[in-house]
Amino acid sequence: MKDPLPGYRPLTEEEERRRRKRSVAIALALGAMVLIFFVLTIAKLGPQVLNRPL
Amino acid sequence: MTSLTNTLPVGAEAPGFAPAPSIVGGDVPDYFALLKPRVMVLVIFTALVGMVVSHGHVNPAVGAISLLMIAVGAGASGCLNMWWDADIDAVMTRTAKRPIPDGRIQPGEALAFGLTLSVGSVLILGLAANWLAAGLLAFTIVFYAVIYSMWLKRATPQNIVIGGAAGALPPVIGQAVVSGSVGIESMVLFLIIFIWTPPHFWALALVKAGEYAKAGIPMMPNVAGPQSTRRQIVYYTLALAPLGLAPVVLGFGGLIYAVVGLLGGLGMLAFSVQVFRHREGEAEKRSAMGMFAFSILYLFLLFSALLAEQGLGLFRPVMFV
Numbered sequence: 340m341k342d343p344l345p346g347y348r349p350l351t352e353e354e355e356r357r358r359r360k361r362s363v364a365i366a367l368a369l370g371a372m373v374l375i376f377f378v379l380t381i382a383k384l385g386p387q388v389l390n391r392p393l
Numbered sequence: 394m395t396s397l398t399n400t401l402p403v404g405a406e407a408p409g410f411a412p413a414p415s416i417v418g419g420d421v422p423d424y425f426a427l428l429k430p431r432v433m434v435l436v437i438f439t440a441l442v443g444m445v446v447s448h449g450h451v452n453p454a455v456g457a458i459s460l461l462m463i464a465v466g467a468g469a470s471g472c473l474n475m476w477w478d479a480d481i482d483a484v485m486t487r488t489a490k491r492p493i494p495d496g497r498i499q500p501g502e503a504l505a506f507g508l509t510l511s512v513g514s515v516l517i518l519g520l521a522a523n524w525l526a527a528g529l530l531a532f533t534i535v536f537y538a539v540i541y542s543m544w545l546k547r548a549t550p551q552n553i554v555i556g557g558a559a560g561a562l563p564p565v566i567g568q569a570v571v572s573g574s575v576g577i578e579s580m581v582l583f584l585i586i587f588i589w590t591p592p593h594f595w596a597l598a599l600v601k602a603g604e605y606a607k608a609g610i611p612m613m614p615n616v617a618g619p620q621s622t623r624r625q626i627v628y629y630t631l632a633l634a635p636l637g638l639a640p641v642v643l644g645f646g647g648l649i650y651a652v653v654g655l656l657g658g659l660g661m662l663a664f665s666v667q668v669f670r671h672r673e674g675e676a677e678k679r680s681a682m683g684m685f686a687f688s689i690l691y692l693f694l695l696f697s698a699l700l701a702e703q704g705l706g707l708f709r710p711v712m713f714v
Contacts, residue, residue, distance in 0.1 A: 357420050364421045372513075375458055379521050382454040 419498040428468030436467040443567025445704040446578040459522045459570040466514035466530045472507035473538035484608040526569035533562045550616040557590030592626040596684040630665040634658030647708040650698040657691040
């Protein structure tokens with residue numbers, strides 16, 4: 340591993356593990372939000388909202 | 394060039410309120426703990442009852458997403474409360490292990506997390522249901538985080554009396570989601586939770602008076618004294634027991650609810666009398682904690698009865714009404 344810049348230290352394994360878990364949680368939350376907006380669109384506008392001429 | 398993504402400024406382990414943490418950046422469960430999950434469950438439950446007593450119709454997907462947003466909004470207000478009250482939480486043993494005072498999450502992170510969830514939950518609820526429900530959720534969040542946490546809690550022994558309005562609003566939001574308006578049913582449920590809150594919390598405050606005094610919070614037992622608090626617990630319970638039967642009188646509580654409300658109300662009265670009578674030693678503590686625990690059961694049973702009657706079709710009218 341490269342040496343960190345002066346005044347910085349490398350993350351510990353535990354810190355890296357926690358950051359990875361936070362990243363996964365954020366990704367899941369974003370995915371859930373996309374799903375929510377998709378379901379809301381279908382529920383409020385009906386499935387025909389996708390059936391329109393280009 | 395050396396990457397900064399896997400490094401941390403030396404000394405960035407900013408001190409929390411407890412000994413400086415060895416790890417910067419909380420674990421996922423720490424962020425979840427900021428949302429006060431147990432309160433979220435109660436909010437989902439009471440909001441759901443507010444929805445089913447409304448007799449309206451809502452698309453199940455819209456209803457489920459709305460419930461989720463009400464819960465997230467409540468969690469966000471809990472997160473903002475923990476951000477603001479971290480100094481108090483650090484002093485009290487009951488709350489010292491919360492993520493911020495324990496140093497697992499930095500205050501700024503909690504503030505950003507709470508604000509993001511607040512804005513997101515209100516906007517999505519507005520888009521999913523209607524803007525009355527979203528406005529009520531926004532009001533609830535502001536009322537709990539600003540009016541209660543930042544002002545009332547440290548200013549007056551009436552803190553949890555007035556602040557209880559925030560915890561009482563979820564059924565009103567639930568009804569707004571379904572019907573687009575606020576009706577008598579959810580207002581009665583609001584009143585029941587509102588009047589239930591003081592005896593519930595003061596029972597705990599009687600036992601934890603020393604802790605609250607250490608943290609400088611003017612809870613009723615610390616300001617007016619335990620005797621006055623016990624008397625007020627009885628007064629509020631005297632108001633709560635008949636109020637708990639109001640849904641029967643108004644026709645949306647049936648036979649099951651009437652029995653639960655009557656027996657539960659009598660139980661609450663019996664516990665409040667025990668609290669009033671036992672003023673010293675182990676008996677005092679036991680009766681106060683008994684009241685605290687039973688009050689949770691009482692509210693849970695009242696709302697469960699409504700859910701069973703209105704949601705599962707078990708409603709049988711009470712003949713004498």
